Amino acid sequence: MAESLAGAPSLADRAQQILHTACQTVGLDHRGAELLRLRSNAVYKLKDPIIVRIATAPTAAEWLPAVLAVTRWLDQHGFPTVRPTDHITDQPLMCSGVAVTFWDYVPASDLPSTTSELGRLLRDLHAFPTPPIALRRLVDPLASLRANLQQHPDNLTPSERGWLSHHITDLTEQWEQLPFVGPPVLLHGDAWIDNLFRHRDGHVILGDWDSVALGPREWDLIHSHHGQTRFGLNQHDVDAFTTAYGHDLRAWPGYETLQRIRDLYAVSIHIRNAHGDPFSHQELRRRMRSLIEGTTDRWYMKPT
Known part of the structure; x- marks a missing residue:
C-alpha cells in the first residue's frame, strides 16, 4: 500500500x-x-x-x-x-x-518568465495531438480535495469540514454543466507562471507536469486568471497571457464558476500537508478563512 x-x-x-x-x-x-x-x-x-x-x-x-x-x-x-x-x-x-x-537540472537565468510566454506555450501545447500514452482524464477537478478531506479530517474544524463538503458537492455538479468549447486537449494541469523556468540561454521551459491530463482547455487557462485573484498577478499580466494565447476566457459563460472551482481546488494540498508542514498549516487557515468569509485575500505559494 x-x-x-x-x-x-x-x-x-x-x-x-x-x-x-x-x-x-x-x-x-x-x-x-x-x-x-x-x-x-x-x-x-x-x-x-x-x-x-x-x-x-x-x-x-x-x-x-x-x-x-x-x-x-x-x-x-x-x-x-x-x-x-x-x-x-x-x-x-x-x-x-x-x-x-x-x-x-535547468540552469536558470535571473530574468523572470512572463505570462505572455506561458500563454504562447499553452497555445502550442493545446494544439498537440493526443500522445500515445495512457493519460488521466480530467472529469472531476475536486477529486483530490474530496479525498484529502476524507483522509485528513483532523486538519480542519468541524465547521470547515461541513462548509467544504457542501461546496464540493455544489461545485462538482456545476462543473458537470459547464459549456466547455471544443474537444479535450493535452493539459498541463497546473499551468501557473511559477512552473515556467527561464533557461540561462534565454528560452523558457515548462515544468511540474504532475497534473498532466486530457481535458478542457479552460482548466489550463483559469490558473492565470485565478493568479490575479489570489496570488499577486496584475491586470497587465492576465491581459498579456490572454493576448498570447489568443482566447479571452473572461468572455466565456462558465468563467465565474470555474474561478470558484479553482479557488476550492487550491486548498487541497494544504489539507494534506498541514500536519507536517508549518507553512501549509498557516496557509490552510488563511485560505479557509477567506473562502468562508467570501473575501479575496492574497494567498501565498511559499513562506513570506
Whole structure:
C-alpha cells in the first residue's frame, strides 16, 4: 500500500530521509542537496546537478509513469519541457512507499518568465495531438480535495469540514454543466507562471507536469486568471497571457464558476500537508478563512 510523505511528524525531515535512501539506491550523492520547494513535492537540487522530486501524494506512483512518458514524448517532439534524467531509467523509484523521480537540472537565468510566454506555450501545447500514452482524464477537478478531506479530517474544524463538503458537492455538479468549447486537449494541469523556468540561454521551459491530463482547455487557462485573484498577478499580466494565447476566457459563460472551482481546488494540498508542514498549516487557515468569509485575500505559494 502506498504511504504518504505528508503523514510524518515533519514533512521536511521525512523528505530528507527519503532523499538519502533514494540517492543511495541509484548511486547519487545527496550531500549538500538544496531544498527548492516543499509543497506537492519535496524538490531538491543535487550537486551533480540533478533535480530530485519526492511526492507527498500517497497515490503518486499510479500516475507518475504517465508524467515521465509525456515529458519524454513532448521533448522528442520539440516542446520545451523539463525531462527525466536519462541514466536513471527505472522511475519512479519507490522508497518506503514514497515515489521519487529524477530530472535534468535547468540552469536558470535571473530574468523572470512572463505570462505572455506561458500563454504562447499553452497555445502550442493545446494544439498537440493526443500522445500515445495512457493519460488521466480530467472529469472531476475536486477529486483530490474530496479525498484529502476524507483522509485528513483532523486538519480542519468541524465547521470547515461541513462548509467544504457542501461546496464540493455544489461545485462538482456545476462543473458537470459547464459549456466547455471544443474537444479535450493535452493539459498541463497546473499551468501557473511559477512552473515556467527561464533557461540561462534565454528560452523558457515548462515544468511540474504532475497534473498532466486530457481535458478542457479552460482548466489550463483559469490558473492565470485565478493568479490575479489570489496570488499577486496584475491586470497587465492576465491581459498579456490572454493576448498570447489568443482566447479571452473572461468572455466565456462558465468563467465565474470555474474561478470558484479553482479557488476550492487550491486548498487541497494544504489539507494534506498541514500536519507536517508549518507553512501549509498557516496557509490552510488563511485560505479557509477567506473562502468562508467570501473575501479575496492574497494567498501565498511559499513562506513570506
